[in-house]
Amino acid sequence: MLSRLKRDLTMADVARGPGGSRIDLLVVSTMVEPGSRVLDVGCGDGELLQLLETDKQIDGRGVEISQRGVNECVARGLSVIQGDADTDLGFYPDKGFDYAILSQTLQATWDPKTVLGHLVRIGKRAVVSFPNFGVWHVRLKLLVGGKMPVTDALDQSWYETPNVHLCTIDDFVDLCRVLNIEIEYAQVLDAAGRPKSLRAPGFFANLLGEQGLFVLKRAR
Amino acid sequence: MLDDLTDAERKALAQCRHAILGVDRPLRLDCGADLGPYRVAYQTYGMLNDAKSNAVLVCHPLTCDQFVADRHPVTGKEGWWESLIGPGKILDPERYFIICINVLGHCMGTTGPQAREPSTGQPWNLRFPVVTIGDMVRAQAALLDHLGIPDLFCVIGGSMGGMQVLEWAASYPKRVFSAVPIACAAHHSAQNIAFHEVGRQAIMADPDWRGGRYLLDGTNPRRGLAVARMGAHITYLSDAALHRKFGRKYQDRATPTFSFDADFQVESYLRHQGSSFVERFDANSYLYLTRAMDYFDLAADCGGVLANAFKDTPTRFCVISFTSDWLFPTPDSRATVHALNAGGARVSFAEIVTDKGHDAFLLDEPELFAIVRGFLDGAGKARGLNAAQPREAR
Numbered sequence: 001m002l003s004r005l006k007r008d009l010t011m012a013d014v015a016r017g018p019g020g021s022r023i024d025l026l027v028v029s030t031m032v033e034p035g036s037r038v039l040d041v042g043c044g045d046g047e048l049l050q051l052l053e054t055d056k057q058i059d060g061r062g063v064e065i066s067q068r069g070v071n072e073c074v075a076r077g078l079s080v081i082q083g084d085a086d087t088d089l090g091f092y093p094d095k096g097f098d099y100a101i102l103s104q105t106l107q108a109t110w111d112p113k114t115v116l117g118h119l120v121r122i123g124k125r126a127v128v129s130f131p132n133f134g135v136w137h138v139r140l141k142l143l144v145g146g147k148m149p150v151t152d153a154l155d156q157s158w159y160e161t162p163n164v165h166l167c168t169i170d171d172f173v174d175l176c177r178v179l180n181i182e183i184e185y186a187q188v189l190d191a192a193g194r195p196k197s198l199r200a201p202g203f204f205a206n207l208l209g210e211q212g213l214f215v216l217k218r219a220r
Numbered sequence: 221m222l223d224d225l226t227d228a229e230r231k232a233l234a235q236c237r238h239a240i241l242g243v244d245r246p247l248r249l250d251c252g253a254d255l256g257p258y259r260v261a262y263q264t265y266g267m268l269n270d271a272k273s274n275a276v277l278v279c280h281p282l283t284c285d286q287f288v289a290d291r292h293p294v295t296g297k298e299g300w301w302e303s304l305i306g307p308g309k310i311l312d313p314e315r316y317f318i319i320c321i322n323v324l325g326h327c328m329g330t331t332g333p334q335a336r337e338p339s340t341g342q343p344w345n346l347r348f349p350v351v352t353i354g355d356m357v358r359a360q361a362a363l364l365d366h367l368g369i370p371d372l373f374c375v376i377g378g379s380m381g382g383m384q385v386l387e388w389a390a391s392y393p394k395r396v397f398s399a400v401p402i403a404c405a406a407h408h409s410a411q412n413i414a415f416h417e418v419g420r421q422a423i424m425a426d427p428d429w430r431g432g433r434y435l436l437d438g439t440n441p442r443r444g445l446a447v448a449r450m451g452a453h454i455t456y457l458s459d460a461a462l463h464r465k466f467g468r469k470y471q472d473r474a475t476p477t478f479s480f481d482a483d484f485q486v487e488s489y490l491r492h493q494g495s496s497f498v499e500r501f502d503a504n505s506y507l508y509l510t511r512a513m514d515y516f517d518l519a520a521d522c523g524g525v526l527a528n529a530f531k532d533t534p535t536r537f538c539v540i541s542f543t544s545d546w547l548f549p550t551p552d553s554r555a556t557v558h559a560l561n562a563g564g565a566r567v568s569f570a571e572i573v574t575d576k577g578h579d580a581f582l583l584d585e586p587e588l589f590a591i592v593r594g595f596l597d598g599a600g601k602a603r604g605l606n607a608a609q610p611r612e613a614r
Contacts, residue, residue, distance in 0.1 A: 070570045074591050077598020081569040091558035
């Protein structure tokens with residue numbers, strides 16, 4: 001029964017827009033003002049940074065933990081530092097960037113609360129996206145199967161996943177409240193990374209959204 | 221001034237270019253002394269393009285010199301960075317105008333303690349003013365002025381060369397489009413100063429050093445310099461690299477001799493490193509260059525805040541460290557990177573996994589090459605270098 005729930009899409013074939021860019025990155029890109037200074041934390045192979053440099057003429061920097069990712073970024077001509085979101089964000093000055101982006105990385109940090117605090121300190125705005133552990137089929141897998149859900153977005157077993165701090169959209173909203181962070185904009189995305197027309201945050205967003213995408217800033 | 225060269229200097233100058241600088245205006249050194257005239261020996265590869273936008277300065281480490289990509293005039297060995305520089309390689313003379321300048325205080329053609337003091341006609345010896353990394357870089361900048369090179373597409377170097385790269389970026393940000401400091405730090409650590417002091421004391425303890433006047437007395441503190449080199453060479457390697465290379469293997473024998481012969485291969489190797497080094501290096505130069513590294517502290521020149529050295533710098537940086545480098549460990553490079561970040565610099569940083577120690581930057585390290593190539597390609601695009609063709613050979 002569980003196998004029938006498995007969607008036929010993996011992150012590797014996430015939908016791509018007309019320019020060949022991943023739709024979820026294009027959505028993030030729409031949140032960024034042209035010509036701004038951007039820090040992408042957990043920038044991977046640099047696809048988002050390159051998209052932003054090309055489409056939005058941003059002045060971009062990245063932080064990436066894997067040497068392979070850093071090498072790919074540097075080879076693309078991007079300015080990327082090998083580093084760890086958990087330990088290195090403290091060295092960045094306040095408001096050094098217009099945007100601090102954390103795309104699909106929050107759940108893999110050891111201390112999401114501190115990381116989130118740094119993001120809204122370093123960036124005048126923070127853009128955060130993460131897989132929603134509250135989406136209905138994840139809930140169903142745990143309820144019916146009684147095992148840690150393995151999905152296309154979260155495709156590794158509990159004992160080998162780098163995702164040590166999974167949360168739901170509602171959990172994330174709670175953490176923002178604790179940290180006195182203002183949610184400027186919230187959006188849920190479907191499995192392909194396309195925006196869903198649901199009021200977010202909210203009950204249905206948490207039940208039907210595959211990913212949450214938030215634009216945040218420090219509340220005054 | 222070109223008379224009375226040492227044998228090594230004569231061979232070096234026959235195989236590279238040089239300029240006499242500081243004739244009208246001497247070089248004001250950090251110690252307060254004025255040096256001039258002074259000679260700067262340098263080697264070049266490739267041609268400067270019409271836009272003068274393709275110059276790359278390679279800064280050499282302590283015990284290397286300007287013969288970065290051709291046969292060494294004294295040792296006959298191939299250039300020390302031929303893995304990186306040469307036709308079809310990352311720094312291709314077809315594309316870049318590559319300059320490597322023998323640093324001030326060295327002994328391969330540029331003025332150092334073995335040169336003649338103009339007022340006496342005798343070797344400077346220890347009367348030669350103590351020079352700093354900053355002085356070296358100012359002398360290099362003076363040479364570029366002399367050559368009519370307004371700015372550099374890239375300054376690249378490892379170890380002491382990396383210190384020069386950082387000094388260049390801090391002192392002449394508008395003349396440095398991109399900078400690649402490898403396996404280095406923005407200051408010399410207490411441990412590194414300690415290692416250098418052991419090396420210097422080994423030289424000074426050699427009776428042939430004669431208080432630094434060995435050139436006048438016709439002696440050479442070979443044993444002292446060799447011991448200094450042996451000690452330093454250990455710091456350039458790593459436990460794992462030494463173990464892999466030598467383990468506890470015996471040298472040309474099956475059993476220990478129960479003596480103080482070089483029973484172990486590692487001993488024999490170090491002795492060879494020491495004795496071959498003295499053929500190409502001057503003991504007093506070794507004192508001066510290690511001192512220059514000891515005094516290096518970029519932050520101290522900027523109110524103790526390293527970020528101030530790079531505030532609003534337009535230079536693109538690519539900082540590289542190696543996991544097994546215990547001479548300039550990764551935290552040193554990270555400190556530089558954090559300061560560059562705080563200064564708003566455009567910086568990339570990679571720590572390369574290797575067990576080859578500090579010397580990894582001189583060895584065949586594919587990750588190093590991949591990163592430098594990627595960085596230079598990106599910087600070249602930003603500089604519009606791909607469009608510029610090298611000038612016709614004259």
